[in-house]
Amino acid sequence: MNGKLEQFKHGIKDKKVAVLGIGISNIPLIKYLVNLGVDVTAFDKNTSENLKDAYAELQGLPVKYSLGNEYLSRLEGFDLIFRTPGMRPDVPELAEAIAKGAELTSEMEVFLKLCPAQVFAVTGSDGKTTTTTLIYKILSAEGYNCWLGGNIGTPLLSKIDEVRESDKVILELSSFQLMTIKESPSVAVITNLSPNHLDVHKSLQEYIDAKKNIFLHQQAGDKLVLNYDNDITKSFSDEAIGECVYFSRAAGLEKGVIFRDNKIIFKDQGREVEIVDADDIVIPGVHNIENYMAATAATFDYVKPETIAKVAAGFAGVEHRIELVREINGVKFYNSSIDSSPSRTIAALSTFKNRVILIAGGKDKGIPYDPIGQIIAEKVKVLLLIGATAPRIEEAYNNYVHQTDIESEVKIIHCGTYEEIVSRAYSEAVPGDCVILSPASTSFDMFKNFEQRGNVFKELVSRLK
Incomplete structure (x- = not known):
């Protein structure tokens, strides 16, 4: 039995809950909370006419709504507020609600607190979706029962009752999701970092700081996978709490994942293991070699090298990516x-x-x-x-x-x-x-x-x- 989950279910029943955003990830969340007997109000800047599909999915459920341009003006008297990832946590209405005692969280934050299984999570400016998918496919090919979520896959909090301790959970996490997270996965991967999403983040430093939350709350014995060829990610090793493993296409590392003679190679304590020849990787591009290197660094302790090579020879890529x-x-x-x-x-x-x-x-x-x-x-x-x-x-x-x-x-x-x-x-x-x-x-x-x-x-x- 998942004791944390049972405690969460018991405690949330008496709370008045707001869910901000009636989108793809929050509809399953709303359904899950309602099924637990929670008093839920759904907030969205869109009007009811623009939310026909969402209304259809939630039809018949005892959900209250606050819609339209002034939807956040009614954010009063709530005990718990689920923030949609695209909303900054410091908007005035949220700040006022928090000052009055409301707790701010998100679907992903709660899932990370309650998840009984080992979590692998990937973030970065580029390559995170492909790398996340590769880790999922490699672990699945090895025989683990895996769950894919975060920015891709299924909103996992609504599936938390089905996740077992022996499973593996693989998440893609954006800077927006990571901004307020205080739980880090046991295996964290940062593919690379470059200026991005500066229309939402106040500065490049705020964007970087958000990304760092993927590892800043790790425990001793956890793993952080970093791109050695990216100056920003390379510098994070000084703050690593667990083991830091680099991957590099350009450098000959003493330990980590390297690229030499057209092969991806894992190095550790003088041992070298050839993982896959780049010519055998189906999806094209140097950036996908780097994605495989990151996935290798994340999964090497859990799978056989031939499992990674098998996935490389059969995986044709993710939709909407070349x-x-x-x-x-x-x-x-x-x-x-x-x-x-x-x-x-x-x-x-x-x-x-x-x-x-x-x-x-x-x-x-x-x-x-x-x-x-x-x-x-x-x-x-x-x-x-x-x-x-x-x-x-x-x-x-x-x-x-x-x-x-x-x-x-x-x-x-x-x-x-x-x-x-x-x-x-x-x-x-x-x-x-x-x-x-x-x-x-x-x-x-x-x-x-x-x-x-x-x-x-x-x-x-x-x-x-």
């Missing part, structure tokens, strides 16, 4: 809608040998775009732009060309809709070309999330004659 959608008249269309930052687009474009037709642009989240100029000059033949970041991406390219005085002939086209941009991409392509959606920007100007953006792109590509 996903081949269709080939039509010799033109290949790739969906990499997950690429919501310049660094992700740089990594995606680096996997192609020839110049591509790039679709980019979206919501501006306040991060630098200068680094993307070089990769566009080197890897793009036609650049199709859309959204608020379109002029910033074009400026980054133009600045690079001007500063380096190189010869570059990238055709730049601005579009207003995705229907137009997909049509123009196809009309500009010739047999042998690759068209890739890699926005280098978030999706929230036109879509609910990057998945919806990618699905719209795939639907439009499927309609091409």
Whole structure:
């Protein structure tokens, strides 16, 4: 029996609970709390007309609602408040409620406190979804009963009753989820860090500090996996509480996961174990070699090396990540809608040998775009732009060309809709070309999330004659 869980169930029944945000992760949370007999009020800035799907799922349940632009003005008299990850914890209404005695938490915070199983968790600016999925697949292939959650998979608090001590839980955690977390997983992985989400975080340092919560509350005997080639993550070893394990594609570490002679190798106390040849990894790109290195460092103590190699030879990648959608008249269309930052687009474009037709642009989240100029000059033949970041991406390219005085002939086209941009991409392509959606920007100007953006792109590509 999970004693912590039983205590939680008993204690929460007498509390008045607010759930902020009626989204994908919080609907299962609301259902779970109601089934426990909790008095729940759901808050959302959207109106009832915009929440038809959520209403349908919650129909018949004794849930109260506070909706519309002034929805937080009614945040009074609650004992416990579940924050949606995208909301800053210091908004005035929350601060006032906390000052009056309310406790602020989140679905993920409660799950980490109550989870009886060992938790592996991954964060970073790039590569965290693929690395999380790899860890899940490697541990599953070894025979463990695994749960996948956090930013991907199932909202796990609603499944907590089914999780057993012998299971393994694998989480992808964003900076928004980590901002207020005071429980760290026993195996924490940070893939890399670069400026990101500065439209929400007040500074780069606040973003970094949020990420550090993935390991700052670990215990002695826990493990922290860090990217040695990234200056920010490399520096975290000074604050590591448990064992620190590096992975590096560039350095010859005495201990950790290295890349040598085109192979991923685990080194420890003079012992070397070859894990997998890079040529046997199905998903392309140097960044995916690094993702496998991070996953190897996290799972090596729990699986056989051949299990990692088996997954590498069979795993074709995660949806919306350099996903081949269709080939039509010799033109290949790739969906990499997950690429919501310049660094992700740089990594995606680096996997192609020839110049591509790039679709980019979206919501501006306040991060630098200068680094993307070089990769566009080197890897793009036609650049199709859309959204608020379109002029910033074009400026980054133009600045690079001007500063380096190189010869570059990238055709730049601005579009207003995705229907137009997909049509123009196809009309500009010739047999042998690759068209890739890699926005280098978030999706929230036109879509609910990057998945919806990618699905719209795939639907439009499927309609091409």
